[in-house]
Amino acid sequence: MEQIINDMKILGLNEYEIKAYLSLLSEYPVNGYNLSKSSGIPRSRIYEVLENLKNKQIVFEEQGEKAVIYYPIEPALLIEKMKSTFGRVLENVDTYTRKLYSSKKIDNNLTVIKGTKNIIDFSNLLISQAVERISLFLWDDEMPFLQNNLDEAIKRGVVLKGIYFGQNNPFKELVIHRRINRYLSEKKERHMIIAIDTKEVLSGIISRGDESQVTWTKDRGFVRMGEDYIEHDLMINLYAYRLTGKEKDDFEQFVDEVRKEYSGFTEEQIRNFQ
Amino acid sequence: MEQIINDMKILGLNEYEIKAYLSLLSEYPVNGYNLSKSSGIPRSRIYEVLENLKNKQIVFEEQGEKAVIYYPIEPALLIEKMKSTFGRVLENVDTYTRKLYSSKKIDNNLTVIKGTKNIIDFSNLLISQAVERISLFLWDDEMPFLQNNLDEAIKRGVVLKGIYFGQNNPFKELVIHRRINRYLSEKKERHMIIAIDTKEVLSGIISRGDESQVTWTKDRGFVRMGEDYIEHDLMINLYAYRLTGKEKDDFEQFVDEVRKEYSGFTEEQIRNFQ
DNA sequence: AATGGGTGGTTACTGTAATAGTTACTAAGG
């Protein structure tokens, strides 16, 4: 009940109007007096409320034998009504704001998003817009909040690829990182990347809580870098597996050794590097 | 400006928030002070407003050299955001209200819609829902308000047919009534019918202003009657033309004569009958 | 016949929160 009231408030109805409509749905036609009883709306207010709903074409009235009786619009029609209203409004806002947002404006700027919740929301927004490809560099901490939208994306034909930091990989399209055990045991900050359609990339550090901060850009260089970064990491994973053919634990050790050998860094430096 | 503010209010923003966002779109990044100047929002309030917009992820902030600077979310993303919000909300409301509106409830009831504006709105709602067929019995007075939605319907493959009372018939799918000249000269009340997909029918009398009243129903009998009514009238039109082959004016006269002859009514009665 | 409770509806008021707008203050820096 709480939930539906909040949702319907977003659609522009107030609490009394919502209660009246919902009550009418479960019992109609009724007169004001009875609706007041069944809905919990004070009898002294019910006629105003019904008047408003009548004006919005959400309830209709009719002359009964004794009193005026009311009945609700069909839910299906109400939804259609709302859809068409919001569709129109969104279209207006769309054209107006696009005009303002002079496209000559620099497109290679950076947008910073702060706070875990905001980051998740923004990520989902990007994912739901993807048309062709999503490249991920993602930890298990964030995955649960993005999984639904990723599923949707795959369903509509979007190609998913990338690297996953976690034991239970929910997507066959993703590859678990070759150094996963080490990473998980260290549990430092998590670097995350989401690249969409070779068009935009979100990248940043997730630590804890509201200090987390990621950056979004459409700058072509950075977008390219983000996608390639993931691509390269995937390839290194692949090469390393091919080169060793060993069991998982041995393999991780091998990778560590190779890194140390060829990078010129100490073990400590390499870890901090990550 | 008025229009866009009203529209964006529907989306859940207040006037200051709207002005701030729109100003930011045309000039960013800026600090609070300058945004206050360009948007007309009092400087004393601008930071609250920006705080709210930040929480809604509609603007973002960043540490500039001297002051904190703000920039807006891309319009395209904002629209996506809103769409997904309203999509979710509408889905919730849809499932909840459908559950309440026990489908066992009688589906053969009548819904009365009063007032010209309401009638037009409701008609458009029905038309925009049509999937297969729209049968019309419509006057030129109402046509301009429905024409757009009818065009849309035809575009998506809906079959249109029916009778039109007016000189300038905008749809080749419609037939002008055989007694059009007489009707137009008399200018009495206008009977109107809209039947959708053999599923629902809207029928009633349009006089003038708020006394107009039409009735909507899904009652199968009435729906059938509405569609057949139009169908039969079309056929009579067709037969009459075939039987006479005369010029239009003569033809109308012929129709009148036939009616009189076979119905047993006087001319007067027939006219009142219409 | 009187009474009182249920039905059906109206008018007017109160308290609170959000919104829009104002006034006045601090404080840095050229």
Place this chain on the structure above:
DNA sequence: CCTTAGTAACTATTACAGTAACCACCCATT
């Protein structure tokens, strides 16, 4: 001392939720 930059506190209006009181009718009970 003027512009820039930001804060604190106040007022007025409105929408919203909730309450109190009243009228008028009908009808069953005492």
